[in-house]
Amino acid sequence: MKILIIEDEKVIRESIVTYMTDExxxxxxxxxxxSALEKIEMYDYDCxxxxxxxxxGNGLMLLKELKRVNRLDGVLIISARNAIDxxxxxxxxxxxxxxxxxxxxxxxxARVAAIIRRKKFEGNNDLLFNExxxxxxxxxxxxxxxxxELTRKEYDLILFFVTNKNRVISKNAIAxxxxxxxxxxxxxxxxxxxxxxxxxxxxTDAGCMDYIxxxxxxxxxxxxx
Amino acid sequence: xxxxxxxxxxxxxxxxxxFLFIGIVYYFxxxxxxxxxxxxxxxxxxxxxxxxxxxNKALLPIANTRNLIISYKPxxxxxxxxxxxxxxxxxxxxxxxxxxxQLRTVxxxxxxxxxxxxxxxxxETDDLIQLILFITSIIxxxxxxxxxxxxxxxxxxxxxxxxxxxxxxxxFNLSTQTGITVQxxxxxxxxxxxxxxLLMSGKVNQEYYSLKNFTENASHEMQTPLAILNxxxxxxxxxxxxxxxxxxxxxxxYGAVSRLTRLNKSLLLLTKIENRQFxxxxxxxxxxxxxxxxxxxxxxxxxxxxxxxxxxxxxxLKMNHHLAEIVINNLLSNAIHHNHENGxxxxxxEREELMISNTGSSSIVDPEKVFERFQxxxxxxxxxxxxxxxxQICDQYNFIIRYxxxxxxxxIRLVF
Numbered sequence: 001m002k003i004l005i006i007e008d009e010k011v012i013r014e015s016i017v018t019y020m021t022d023e024x025x026x027x028x029x030x031x032x033x034x035s036a037l038e039k040i041e042m043y044d045y046d047c048x049x050x051x052x053x054x055x056x057g058n059g060l061m062l063l064k065e066l067k068r069v070n071r072l073d074g075v076l077i078i079s080a081r082n083a084i085d086x087x088x089x090x091x092x093x094x095x096x097x098x099x100x101x102x103x104x105x106x107x108x109x110a111r112v113a114a115i116i117r118r119k120k121f122e123g124n125n126d127l128l129f130n131e132x133x134x135x136x137x138x139x140x141x142x143x144x145x146x147x148x149e150l151t152r153k154e155y156d157l158i159l160f161f162v163t164n165k166n167r168v169i170s171k172n173a174i175a176x177x178x179x180x181x182x183x184x185x186x187x188x189x190x191x192x193x194x195x196x197x198x199x200x201x202x203x204t205d206a207g208c209m210d211y212i213x214x215x216x217x218x219x220x221x222x223x224x225x
Numbered sequence: 226x227x228x229x230x231x232x233x234x235x236x237x238x239x240x241x242x243x244f245l246f247i248g249i250v251y252y253f254x255x256x257x258x259x260x261x262x263x264x265x266x267x268x269x270x271x272x273x274x275x276x277x278x279x280x281n282k283a284l285l286p287i288a289n290t291r292n293l294i295i296s297y298k299p300x301x302x303x304x305x306x307x308x309x310x311x312x313x314x315x316x317x318x319x320x321x322x323x324x325x326x327q328l329r330t331v332x333x334x335x336x337x338x339x340x341x342x343x344x345x346x347x348x349e350t351d352d353l354i355q356l357i358l359f360i361t362s363i364i365x366x367x368x369x370x371x372x373x374x375x376x377x378x379x380x381x382x383x384x385x386x387x388x389x390x391x392x393x394x395x396x397f398n399l400s401t402q403t404g405i406t407v408q409x410x411x412x413x414x415x416x417x418x419x420x421x422x423l424l425m426s427g428k429v430n431q432e433y434y435s436l437k438n439f440t441e442n443a444s445h446e447m448q449t450p451l452a453i454l455n456x457x458x459x460x461x462x463x464x465x466x467x468x469x470x471x472x473x474x475x476x477x478x479y480g481a482v483s484r485l486t487r488l489n490k491s492l493l494l495l496t497k498i499e500n501r502q503f504x505x506x507x508x509x510x511x512x513x514x515x516x517x518x519x520x521x522x523x524x525x526x527x528x529x530x531x532x533x534x535x536x537x538x539x540x541x542l543k544m545n546h547h548l549a550e551i552v553i554n555n556l557l558s559n560a561i562h563h564n565h566e567n568g569x570x571x572x573x574x575e576r577e578e579l580m581i582s583n584t585g586s587s588s589i590v591d592p593e594k595v596f597e598r599f600q601x602x603x604x605x606x607x608x609x610x611x612x613x614x615x616x617q618i619c620d621q622y623n624f625i626i627r628y629x630x631x632x633x634x635x636x637i638r639l640v641f
Contacts, residue, residue, distance in 0.1 A: 015456035080448040102452035105459040191528035
């Protein structure tokens with residue numbers, strides 16, 4: 001998977017590259033408008049991460065350019081401005097999703113994965129992890145080809161885990177992913193534990209290996225060992 | 226009191242006083258002149274008597290009429306200077322007391338002294354004075370009336386530019402960007418007012434925009450460093466060699482970043498509401514929003530084992546959907562966070578009133594201060610902005626919001 005990261009802030013750019021490279025994405029970068037335009041014109045990407053405020057031009061102009069040349073690259077806007085207008089305009093111009101800074105890298109990774117799934121695998125939306133098969137189109141899951149009933153939150157949780165496999169995901173990131181940032185001031189994360197406990201039980205009862213590892217005090221890691 | 230009425234009142238009082246004064250002066254002057262005339266006529270008659278006496282050595286025969294009464298009386302007193310006086314006398318024909326002007330003197334005729342009294346009634350003079358005064362007052366009343374009407378029309382016309390600019394100032398609204406326009410006027414004061422208002426509104430607009438831009442820019446600028454912190458933390462925790470102690474510290478940093486992020490978002494939201502950037506309104510079903518939010522918060526409610534009681538009727542409001550969601554979100558979130566384990570929340574929604582009450586600590590909260598920014602109870606993890614945001618939204622739509630507390634029950638009442 002090839003992704004282009006258009007972001008002028010060095011640390012954010014590098015962090016994204018590090019995180020995404022570990023996810024076996026091939027990352028290319030552009031630090032300003034002209035270099036981004038050049039890259040876009042030369043190569044195809046599975047997903048483009050686009051910062052709107054760029055040196056040398058507005059990121060929305062790049063969206064217009066992509067639309068003009070009829071390109072099908074997935075686009076995820078990352079913006080410091082969470083103005084509703086920007087969001088609406090960006091999505092109208094053909095962006096697939098919109099993420100406001102600050103964000104968790106696990107959230108970014110999940111969004112990128114979702115965009116690529118939607119763009120690439122027409123007709124095949126299955127996400128595989130050993131004996132787990134997630135049909136992201138029907139939003140169903142099966143273990144060893146046996147369907148497993150999950151609640152909406154549990155489904156979101158396993159999808160989030162699988163798209164961030166082998167990573168430590170903080171409880172903050174999980175809470176924000178599942179409940180959104182509108183849930184102000186979550187003062188304890190006990191209820192996440194309840195959901196994870198339920199999910200783990202359902203998975204192991206269905207004969208699935210226990211891949212959910214608790215990292216003490218920090219969060220969770222979905223991995224084989 | 227309107228300026229016009231005030232002006233008219235003063236003007237009318239002054240006019241009446243002036244006319245009254247003029248009338249009194251006029252009365253005395255005319256009386257004086259008419260009395261002088263009467264005196265003159267009496268003197269003429271006396272001269273005639275004197276001349277007759279000198280020539281004919283006899284008294285002028287008396288031919289008294291209504292308007293001239295002469296009487297002679299022999300006297301021993303020596304001739305005196307003529308003396309004028311007013312004498313009232315009962316007149317039988319008219320059956321009333323009549324004021325007479327009398328000239329009394331003593332003349333010598335043929336060696337004898339006679340007291341001569343000549344009288345003329347003042348009735349005609351009085352009639353004349355009355356007539357003159359009557360005409361004068363009519364003129365005065367007429368004059369005042371005309372001026373009053375003219376003033377009214379003139380003043381109304383002259384104050385038009387003022388009324389116009391006043392209406393403009395009243396309609397002046399920073400967030401809707403209604404600028405101020407002025408009406409051309411040739412009245413110096415109003416022109417000065419227009420210019421001053423234009424200048425001031427220009428300045429206010431400018432200050433407002435720079436402040437607005439500053440808050441927005443500051444908030445946006447803060448989001449990038451926050452994103453850096455978040456991203457770095459996300460990478461740091463991937464490290465397999467972190468000690469438990471370090472994990473605790475990292476978790477604290479996550480907490481701080483998340484707190485700062487929420488603070489930043491809340492401040493930005495407050496600024497936007499203040500700037501009336503959520504001006505699009507639509508019909509919203511508040512009952513639906515509440516039901517949705519309860520579902521959204523279900524996990525938090527369950528985690529604290531809170532029982533929730535609802536009595537929700539349909540309530541349609543005209544407001545911004547996003548803002549309506551924020552109101553319910555913040556109120557419900559508060560009711561959960563300030564609740565204790567196994568507590569309860571009661572939500573009742575009527576057509577024009579929403580009541581949310583929750584159990585919580587019985588520490589006294591000042592109902593006046595509860596909606597102020599950064600006002601929070603001691604142990605609260607919140608930012609102290611939730612209710613300030615709700616209040617700001619309520620103010621925008623003229624909703625009344627009240628907080629009350631009875632023992633450990635905290636009640637928020639919202640009247641649309």
